[in-house]
Amino acid sequence: MSPLTIASRDAATGPVLELTGDLDYATAPELRKALDSLTLTSGQLLVLDLAGLDYCDSSGITTLLAARNLTIQQNSHLALAAVPDNTARILHIVGLDQIFTLHPDTSTATHPRSAAS
Numbered sequence: 412m413s414p415l416t417i418a419s420r421d422a423a424t425g426p427v428l429e430l431t432g433d434l435d436y437a438t439a440p441e442l443r444k445a446l447d448s449l450t451l452t453s454g455q456l457l458v459l460d461l462a463g464l465d466y467c468d469s470s471g472i473t474t475l476l477a478a479r480n481l482t483i484q485q486n487s488h489l490a491l492a493a494v495p496d497n498t499a500r501i502l503h504i505v506g507l508d509q510i511f512t513l514h515p516d517t518s519t520a521t522h523p524r525s526a527a528s
Contacts, residue, residue, distance in 0.1 A: 413465050414438065417445045422521040425455035425487065429517075431463030434471030442474045451487040460517045462493035472501065479511065488512070492520040 415438035416431040426449055434442060451457060459478060461467075467475075475491070482489040490512040494502065502508045514520035 412437075415441050416463075417441060419445070422456075422458065422517075424521045424523065425451060425457055427458040427460055427517055427521065429460040429463065431465075433466040434464060434474065435466060435468040436470040439470040439474040442471075443477060446474075446478050446481055449481070451482060451485040453486040455485075455487040456490060456521070457482050457487060458490050458492050458514075458517055458520045460492045460520075461495060461498065462516070464495050464498060467495075467498045467501070472505075472507070475511070476507075490514055490520040492517040 412435075413432035415434055418429040418431070420427050420429070428442075428445060430442065432438065449457065457478065459475070479489050492514045493516050494513055499508070499513070502511065502513075
């Protein structure tokens with residue numbers, strides 16, 4: 412079990428949260444806290460960079476959905492970048508790959524043309 416690390420940075424399109432470690436029952440509240448501290452302006456894009464994610468359980472998936480709900484409430488957008496294969500497989504099985512905007516990496520997600528999609 413790896414502790415969750417959340418690094419935040421700003422991109423031209425909005426905030427980027429880089430997640431490293433395990434996103435599970437024990438660590439999901441850390442991401443929720445980070446999300447709650449964000450103030451998004453209308454039209455901004457929140458990117459969750461999952462390149463360093465080692466593991467994601469149902470609590471993690473629920474927190475990703477909470478991030479999506481937050482962006483909808485704040486009239487902004489969410490993209491998941493660099494989703495690991497095991498997590499992408501879960502998203503596909505439960506149909507959430509149709510709900511989330513997925514990008515191969517953060518630079519693609521934050522490119523102005525990609526961000527608008």
